[in-house]
Amino acid sequence: xxxxxxxxxxxxxxxxxxxxxxxxxxxxxxxxxxxxxxxxxxxxxxxxxxxxxxxxxxxxxxxxxxxxxxxxxxxxxxxxxxxxxxxxxxxxxxxxxxxxxxxxxxxxxxxxxxxxxxxxxxxxxxxxxxxxxxxxxxxxxxxxxxxxxxxxxxxxxxxxxxxxxxxxxxxxxxxxxxxxxxxxxxxxxxxxxxxxxxxxxxxxxxxxxxxxxxxxxxxxxxxxxxxxxxxxxxxxxxxxxxxxxxxxxxxxxx
Ligand code: SF4
Numbered sequence: 398x399x400x401x402x403x404x405x406x407x408x409x410x411x412x413x414x415x416x417x418x419x420x421x422x423x424x425x426x427x428x429x430x431x432x433x434x435x436x437x438x439x440x441x442x443x444x445x446x447x448x449x450x451x452x453x454x455x456x457x458x459x460x461x462x463x464x465x466x467x468x469x470x471x472x473x474x475x476x477x478x479x480x481x482x483x484x485x486x487x488x489x490x491x492x493x494x495x496x497x498x499x500x501x502x503x504x505x506x507x508x509x510x511x512x513x514x515x516x517x518x519x520x521x522x523x524x525x526x527x528x529x530x531x532x533x534x535x536x537x538x539x540x541x542x543x544x545x546x547x548x549x550x551x552x553x554x555x556x557x558x559x560x561x562x563x564x565x566x567x568x569x570x571x572x573x574x575x576x577x578x579x580x581x582x583x584x585x586x587x588x589x590x591x592x593x594x595x596x597x598x599x600x601x602x603x604x605x606x607x608x609x610x611x612x613x614x615x616x617x618x619x620x621x622x623x624x625x626x627x628x629x630x631x632x633x634x635x636x637x638x639x640x641x642x643x644x645x646x647x648x649x650x651x
Pocket of ligand 1: 630632
């Protein structure tokens with residue numbers, strides 16, 4: 398029986414990388430995140446019938462994946478040094494986004510992060526030629542990424558008791574474009590050395606099943622989806638609020 402979860406209170410192996418530059422804080426790596434595949438829910442998600450030859454093939458793939466998977470995350474504790482109208486300076490790096498700036502009104506401490514399904518699963522899946530099985534492998538990698546994000550959230554909660562955390566990702570809104578991804582990676586030193594996630598020249602993360610962002614404490618929960626009108630998005634986490642930008646984020650007249 399496979400179970401997809403990160404047990405609460407599970408001991409996550411934490412490695413720390415000391416930065417010898419100025420007052421920069423350590424980055425912290427979570428690289429011992431338990432990953433168990435719930436085969437029943439995976440079969441339901443992929444619309445496979447128990448006992449079928451496809452289901453047996455999926456079980457074989459899931460066993461292979463579970464044996465090698467190492468989802469990971471890296472984060473650091475960073476401090477806001479100053480705030481402008483449409484930017485914040487975090488550990489010496491200027492992040493330009495009006496929405497992020499407003500969301501950080503009450504914050505002094507943030508948690509930049511990168512989480513990933515891991516290079517192990519990524520390399521394993523790249524050897525699969527069959528298109529359907531490749532899609533199944535992608536689904537497994539998405540599960541691993543979700544588990545990494547869940548482990549990171551629980552770790553931040555346990556270690557810092559920050560209250561309610563929201564997060565923003567560069568590129569999720571025109572207000573915080575994908576080009577800001579470079580700054581986020583710079584804040585974290587070298588996510589490639591830490592957890593194997595590389596940023597290409599075209600700003601794509603490799604492995605593709607990786608996510609980067611900033612977690613921050615908020616009294617009122619925020620999700621970028623509230624400001625995104627895209628219809629039928631399978632990743633939507635909150636309804637679109639047509640008037641939110643004007644109510645909360647539009648700069649006032651000078
Ligand atoms: S609705 Fe979809 S595209 Fe828009 S921010 Fe949410 S997840 Fe991203």
